[in-house]
Amino acid sequence: MTKKIICIVALLLTLPQLALAIRIKDIASFDGVRDNQLIGYGLIVGLNGTGDSDQTKFPVQSLANVLERMGITVNRDDIKVKNVAAVMVTAELPPFSKQGTRVDVLVSSLGDAKSLAGGTLLMTPLKGADGQVYAVAQGGLLTNSFSYGGQAATAQKNHPTAGRIPNGALVERELPNVLADRSQLRLNLHQPDFTTATRIARAVNEQFKAGVASCNDPGSVMISLPDAYQGRVVEFVADMERLDVRPDNPAKVVLNERTGTIVIGENVRIDTVAVSHGNLTLLIKETPRVSQPQPLSRTGETVVVPRTGIKVSEESGGLAVLREGASIGDVVRALNALGVTPRDLIGILQAIKAAGAMQAELSVI
Structure with missing residues (x-):
């Protein structure tokens, strides 16, 4: 009976530490494994009279260019439409995205359009920081909002000049595999800390029975690929990122x-x-x-x-x-x-x- 009580007490004493343990993948990421921002300029069509006004010139110019590429020649001065809006299209390309996969896009109005609800985004190339096209966006816009009004009153729900297109961009160019053929990896901590970095290195070394991990600064841990995992980087990363580490947070x-x-x-x-x-x-x-001055007074005044x-x-x-x-x-x-x-x-x-x-x-x- 006494042994059972001692075991229970020992278990209770270890519970707080177990509760604070967090997987390495939740507090750190590998160098180069990150999202990449994409951006592009496009046109939304099919709006119900809520597009850009004639005072906004660049949507008209963009529409004329689109029509000319389709073999239709028009005079830009004759274009007067209210169902078109110029927009900026942004997206985040996840790491290791393959050609043919899809990502969500965010569409935001550039001009004075009143609402983008019900519009359709025309084919829009999305470029990265290097100027290369990595994805192409197109599709119907979801705003979950509306904006209607007359001369004396308006009714609006949420923010009608921005919306999303789920899976609206098709990946056309893949990012290079930053983990391929590497014998050394760098693990970057989300919140740099000397104690946490040391605990990560210690946990990795204890798991793989070798001095493969070392930390030179509080923000990163250098890890050499063990001999048993040569040519199997993905398997090594999967085994390592599941390790539990108790991070140390400063008093703040x-x-x-x-x-x-x-x-x-x-x-x-x-x-x-x-x-x-x-x-x-x-x-x-x-x-x-x-x-007030007295009645019939000629010198007084109201103050x-x-x-x-x-x-x-x-x-x-x-x-x-x-x-x-x-x-x-x-x-x-x-x-x-x-x-x-x-x-x-x-x-x-x-x-x-x-x-x-x-x-x-x-x-x-």
Whole structure:
């Protein structure tokens, strides 16, 4: 019975560490394995009178060029349409995308179109940063919105001048395989940290029974391909990225004064400090009055006499003592006892940091 209790206690003590373990693939990525941004200029047609107006010149020029490529010659000055809109088309090409696969595209209006709902994107080449065409987009646009109106009123839902085309781009050019024929790989951490990088290298070395991993800086881990995996890079990556590592996060407090949002990390600790808080309310009310001259008076005139009322009220604040080594839960409970609001809490945390009692980084965004 005693052995069972000891085993249960030991298991419970290891549960927090197991819960914090994260796969390597979720906290790091290999060098060169990333998305690539694509962009292109195109035309949306088939709009219900909600396209670009005549004041926007480039859609007319683009439409004339499209018609000329199809063998139709038109005078650009005679083109007056409201069912066409010029748009920018963007997409992200995932790594290892093969020719013939499809990716989603985002379409955004360039001119003064009122809505792109119901439109169709004409064939649009999508280029990368090197100027090469990697995909071609075309298809019906989904906006999940509308915009209708008359001379006196309008009705609008969501954002009608931007939308998506699911699987709207066809990949025409493949990216080079950055993992092919490589004997050494570099693993880049999403959040550089000395401790996390060291733990990743240690976990890889323990798994493959060799000193194949080393870290020269907190942002990356260099990994040499083991002899048993020569010519099998994909299999090695699959086995390695499944390893569990417990990342180490720095103590940090993030404040957003515009929205009153406060995010406090788990490792934040407070030294012994006493906090007092009180609310000061100032009410200023202007009630101007009109002063009239006496009846039949020839020298008097009507004037406005200002009247200002000021009322000051201050709520008494309690005193809370935060003991040394207090955790985030202790801080929240103590400050909630004072009845502070999130915006008041921002000022209190800044004051605690200024007093040198907060052992954490304070970031204001």
